[in-house]
Amino acid sequence: MAEAQRQKTVVVGAGPVGSLAALYAAQRGHEVEVYELRNDLRDPSTTPLNFTKSINLALSTRGITALQNSGNDTLLDHVFDATIPMRGRMIHGRRPSGELYETAQDYDAHGRTIYAIDRAGLNGRLLDILEQLPNVTLFFNYKMTGADFRRRKAWFEVQDGPKDKKASDAPRERLPEIEIDFDFMIGADGAHSPVRHHLMKYVMMDYQQHYIDTLWCEFQIKAQTPEDVPGDDKDAAFRAKFAISPNHLHIWPGKDFMFIAIPSDDGSFTCTLFMPAAEFAHLEATQDDGVTLPAFFDCHFPGVTQLISPADLIASFRRNPHLPLISVNCKPYHFQASAVIVGDAAHAMVPFYGQGMNAGLEDVRVLFELLDKHATVESNSPAGEEDAASTNAANRALALAEYSALRVPDAYAINDLALHNYTEMRASVLSPTYRLRKFLEEQLSVHVPWLGWATKYSRVSFGNERYSEVVRKSEFQGRVLLGGLVGTVGVPVLSGLVFLLMHRRKVTGFLGSVARHAKYIAVWAANGFKR
Incomplete structure (x- = not known):
């Protein structure tokens, strides 16, 4: 009997989540094709979609577990080589006396840490691994233009247009388009996902996107040049590269905005200013004086101008875009057995819980665990190849339906937590x-x-x-703590109030009696104490 044809899985999006999904599929023997709109993400000249580096990533247990289960023994070790453990937040401020201070708040009472990681490094490692696998093909500069999820076909425009500016200014001719077939498509193509857009034509998808009234702009604290560090003390030399603690997420909180700094392994810190759009507009209108922006930082983020020179602050503010933050919720995430969306395509979130990438990587782990759970293994099945493909599709449809049912409430929950954590980071930490x-x-x-x-x-x-x-x-713990506080503090206070009220009644009665008797005595005295 002829060997059964391998399942063809197409992944749209070659970011960390899409790359991990391709690796999971490849480890299961699928024929995998990955299509990415941008140029090879390992090329330093590739312009990111946001035209900037990105908000630095924090890798936590969910993402680590997903990487561990990828089936590649070297992936996690390589990733950890380029991470920095962050054990908590470092809150910066100024005392009424004018003295600068910093206060550490550990993330965990048991000493566990999250890890600062460079997105490009993680992405590059995943793509390197995929490139070495014989059943994976990478396609860069391919823009998805259409999909038919019933016939399992998709169309991509090949983005090989002119590179020089003069040519790019000329009217663009229609670019060549290719048609592909697939058995299963995974959309990991970001918050403005084309896969999700085309999926909406096939399912009754509830969809909501929300821009919060906050923009963000990127800055950088440069690495230090280590001096007077013994040559054999590698740990001291490493720490000497950092202007502030490398093992914390640094926060300068404000009532309506905040400034954060996350370490990179080269000794620098990627910093982000989060602020309402109106504040950005005011600073944009006054930035030419060269005074307003540094003064603003001195007022609201004390100590930053000692870490970033005023000239560098102004240059970064002018050069780097001021970008919006979007939150996306939708359901369901799939159509029959043909397609599913993961990561930001399914649930883009604001970055304030550090869970965007972790949730996306977890999506991949949960998705393939469910696909494995519903897969049918028939080593000696007499069924033909067509029957086997039909069975696989039916099982995949069950897995995708369970995936949507399982992940939608979790995505809504972490989206809400991320939004609420912005308030915590800029205000509640104080x-x-x-x-x-x-x-x-x-x-x-x-x-x-x-x-x-x-x-x-x-x-x-x-x-x-x-x-x-x-x-x-x-929420349960909150109710218990509130009840405990009421029981511990409220009951004694309530008892005291009851006692005082009762005592007051007695005292009031006694004083009233005294007053009545005093009046009687006064009248009696006026009558010469005669009855």
């Missing part, structure tokens, strides 16, 4: 109430571990619980 709850939850986690208590952040970043379950448990 709140005594926030710090008290964090302290109580951490103490319960450390000293009464059998209760299973944990902070919401640790559940999100250091575990693989479903996001929706994390929210449910966190």
Whole structure:
């Protein structure tokens, strides 16, 4: 009997999530084709979609677990070689006396860390691995223009247009287009996903996108030049490259905006200013004076101008775009057995929980676990190739339906958490109430571990619980803590108030009696004490 034809899986998008999806499919023996709109992402000259580097990535347990399960033994070790552990936040500010301060807030009472990672490095490693696999083909500069998910066909425009500016200004001729067939398509093509756009024509998809009133702009704290470090002390030499602690996410919080800095392994920090659009517009209108922007930073982000020169601040503000932040929710994520969307294509989120990439990588792990669960293995099946393909498609349809049902509530949950965490990062980190709850939850986690208590952040970043379950448990813990505080503080206070009220009644009665008797005595005295 002829060998069964391998399943053809097409992945649209060669970012970290799409590349990992291609690796998972390739490890299962699929014939994999990856189509990417941009040039080879390993080429330093490739312009990212946002025309800037990106908000630095934080790799946490969910992403690590997905990489571990990829089937490639060297991937995780290579990734960790270029990461920096971050054990918590470092909050920067100025005291009323004018003195600068920084206060560390650990992420986890058990000492666990998240990892700062360079997106390009992770992406490059994944693409290197894919390129070496015989059943994977990479296509760069291919723009998806159409898809028929019933017939399992797609069309891509080959972006091989002119490179020089003069030629690009000329009227563009229609670019060549190719048609491809596939058994299964995975859309990992970002927040403005063409795969999702075409999927909407085949399913009744609920879709919502929301831009928050915040723009972001990128800056950089440059690496230091180490001096007077012993040649054999590699750790000291490494740390000497950093102007501030390399093991923290640095935050300059403000009421309506914030500035953050995330370390890179070359000693620099990628920094991001998050601020309402109106504030950006004001600074854009006044930036030519060369004074307003540094003064703004000195006022709201004390100490930054000692780390980034005023000239560099102004240059970055002028050169780097001021970009919006989008949040996307939709459902379902699939159509029959033909197509599914993952990562930002399914649930783009604001970056304030550091879970965008981690959630996307987790999507891939969960998706393929479900595909494996529903797959039918028939080593001695008498069925023909056509029957086997039909069975595989039916099983894949069941897996995709379960994937949508499972991941949609989790995506909605982490999207909401990411939005709420913006308030926490720019304001709540300074709140005594926030710090008290964090302290109580951490103490319960450390000293009464059998209760299973944990902070919401640790559940999100250091575990693989479903996001929706994390929210449910966190809300339960909040109610218990509130009830405990009411019981611990409120009951004694309430008892005291009851006692005072009762005592007041007695005192009031006694004083009233005295007043009445005093009046009687006064009248009696006026009558010469005669009855």
